[in-house]
Amino acid sequence: MTPTLDSSEALRFPILIADIGGTNARFALLLDAFAEPKTFPVVKTADYPNIDDAIQATVLDKTSVQPKSAVLAIAGPIDGDEIDLTNSPWVVRPRSLLADLGFEEIVVMNDFEAQALAVSALPDSGRQQIGGGSAREGASRVVLGPGTGLGVAGLVRARRMWIPVAGEGGHVDLGPRTPRDMAIWPHLERIEGRVSAEQVLCGRGLVNLYRAICGADGVPSRHDTPEAVTLAAATPAEDAQAAEAIQLFATCLGRVAGDLALIFMARGGVYIAGGIFQRIVPLLRTEALRAAFEDKAPHSALLRDMPLFAVTEPMAALVGLAAYARNPRFFGLETAGRRWSA
Known part of the structure; x- marks a missing residue:
C-alpha cells in the first residue's frame, strides 16, 4: 500500500464501482466524472469462485474499456490485505486484483458505508x-x-x-x-x-x-x-x-x-x-x-x-459509490489501510 494517498486524492478514470453483498454482486463502470455509470447484469456470488473471476467474466470480458481504478463496497470487515465476506466464501485480495486485472489503484469500503454515501446523493x-x-x-x-x-x-x-x-x-x-x-x-x-x-x-x-x-x-x-x-x-x-x-x-x-x-x-x-x-x-x-x-x-x-x-432505487449503493468516485474530496471517508496502489 502507498501511505501517501489520502482519502481526498482523486481517482483515475475509468473507474469500476462494485457493490459486493453476501448473495449478489453489482458492477458498473464510470468513464469520467460527468458520465452516468454503465451498469452490468447483477450476478450471484455463488456462481463464481472469487471476485477476480466475477469481475473478469461480468465486466472485463464484456467491454473494451480497461478500468484504472476500482471502488469496492464489501459486505464484511476490512482488516488487511485479505478481506473475507461475512456471508460468502469470497475473499477479496486487492493486491491480486492490482496484479492480475490491470488496476492501478483500489479503494475498499464497507457495503453500508456505500449505502450511507448513497443517501447523500439519492x-x-x-x-x-x-x-x-x-x-x-x-x-x-x-x-x-x-x-x-x-x-x-x-x-x-x-x-x-x-x-x-x-x-x-x-x-x-x-x-x-x-x-x-x-x-x-x-x-x-x-x-x-x-x-x-x-x-x-x-x-x-x-x-x-x-x-x-x-x-x-x-x-x-x-x-x-x-x-x-x-x-x-x-x-x-x-x-x-x-x-x-x-x-x-x-x-x-x-x-x-x-x-x-x-x-x-x-x-x-x-x-x-x-x-x-x-x-x-x-x-x-x-x-x-x-x-x-x-x-x-x-x-x-x-x-x-x-x-x-x-x-x-435498486442500485442505491452504486449511486453512492459513483458520487464518491467522482469527488472523493466531498466525503470524509477514512481510507488508511483501505486504499491500495500498484
Missing part, C-alpha cells in the same frame, strides 16, 4: 417517504437495510464533507414490547442466549420470526425461505402466521429505525434500504411501521418531526 425519485416529518439540510442521516444480514450506517456533515459512520448496529438487542411479543420471543432462535435485531430483521430473520409465531400458536411451520413466507403472507386468510410475521417484521423495523434516529439525531432522515423491504412493502401497513418509529417516549414529538424513507 434523487427524490429514488426514495419514498413514510409518514410525516421534513428533512433538515445538512443534518445527520442514518440508513439501515435488512438483507442477508441487517446493515446499519450513519452519515454526518462536518467541515463541508459528508462522513459515513459504519458499524455493527444490526446486532443491537431487540426485545419484546407487547403481550403478543412476550408469547413469541421465547420461540425465537438465539445466538448465545441473545436476540439481536439481525435475528429478526433480515432474510433468515423473517423465517425465524415466522417459526416463532408458529411456535407460539402451536402450529407447524410450513415455510423455510423468506420468499415462501412473503408469498404466503399475500393470502392472510390462508396463512395467518406468515401474514403476522410480515407485519411484526415491519413493526420491529420501525422500532429499530426509531432507536437509530435517536442515536444519530437523524433530522436529515432515516432511510430503509435493501431488497427485502422493497419486496414486502406492498404487504405492509406502513402506518404501523411509522407508529413504531415514533413510539419513543419521552421523545415521540422529536421522532414525529424526523422523516422516514424507503429507498426505492
